[in-house]
């Protein structure tokens with residue numbers, strides 16, 4: 287059955303997911319503040335700022351008018367940087383006149399509050415208008431999805447039926463959606479992997495090869511799992527697409543914005559220089575701060591996250607950081 291979906295944020299991920307939904311014959315409206323992008327989508331069927339060569343489905347419409355965008359929406363798909371999500375939701379809340387399902391495709395944890403996006407949505411959207419929340423997450427770079435290259439992700443929801451519905455809405459012959467009954471786990475895995483991806487980029491920028499990359503992915507996953515389980519996630523979730531799967535793709539792909547920013551830092555840039563040279567959001571920076579704060583507050587051992595924090599925020603030399611990690615007290619691998 288045709289669904290009516292409004293995608294909030296016409297960046298690379300919002301545009302790629304909008305195309306998946308159009309391919310599946312849904313009615314899709316892209317909302318963005320940027321009038322040039324909206325015009326490009328409506329008049330040229332392109333979003334040249336993010337995908338110069340790609341022709342988008344002609345059924346895809348775009349608008350800068352949020353009220354218009356929400357009028358018919360049954361589903362709202364969030365794909366804006368997490369630092370603006372709270373404000374965007376406050377505005378959405380003032381415009382809603384009917385119940386919606388909110389699907390979130392953005393990845394991050396809020397510094398200070400340590401809230402996941404599902405928690406922010408529940409705080410900001412009037413419960414009378416929120417039918418369900420669904421997280422859609424997994425190893426999926428927009429640059430490949432826009433080419434309709436094979437991709438698998440997972441979803442988790444506050445209402446199981448809605449996870450089934452979102453699975454059906456998105457799944458086709460190149461995009462396959464699983465589901466898992468662990469909202470906390472998928473949100474934690476999808477967010478903290480970006481911090482580990484910053485570290486992977488730093489290692490590559492320093493000239494290191496595959497051995498430390500494999501070590502980082504493996505030990506990074508141990509840290510993510512430790513924190514996740516402490517805040518109520520199921521351990522098993524971290525072996526899945528939203529955990530290990532996303533960690534692998536983000537730590538090994540040159541498409542990764544977090545990896546790219548880390549690479550620049552490993553190559554000698556400071557955090558500001560690295561971020562200034564990026565045109566897309568690097569979620570791992572804010573989430574590094576949030577994860578560091580959570581680890582301190584909950585007394586959870588996360589040496590890689592702490593090291594990334596020291597390198598990016600306190601200018602610890604990356605080579606010295608690696609020395610410190612490699613000379614930690616010897617211990618069993620599992621304890």
Ligand SMILES: NC(=O)C1=CN([C@@H]2O[C@H](COP(=O)(O)OP(=O)(O)OC[C@H]3O[C@@H](n4cnc5c(N)ncnc54)[C@H](OP(=O)(O)O)[C@@H]3O)[C@@H](O)[C@H]2O)C=CC1
Pocket residue numbers: 294295296297298299300317318319320336365366367368370374391392393394426427428429565566567569
């Ligand atoms: N790119 C990817 O492959 C993937 C990204 N994600 C996640 O999706 C989220 C978005 O990432 P991505 O698409 O890469 O980011 P981009 O930087 O490509 O795009 C973000 C978009 O949101 C727009 N935007 C910013 N603020 C607002 C606002 N207040 N209201 C409406 N639109 C706004 C931006 O406009 P402007 O630039 O003009 O401010 C931009 O068009 C992130 O959390 C990321 O981690 C998840 C999986 C894959």
Ligand SMILES: O=C(CO)COP(=O)(O)O
Pocket residue numbers: 393424425426427480483532535536541542543544545567568569
């Ligand atoms: O989450 C992503 C892939 O699954 C995107 O990661 P980056 O933001 O690092 O590109």
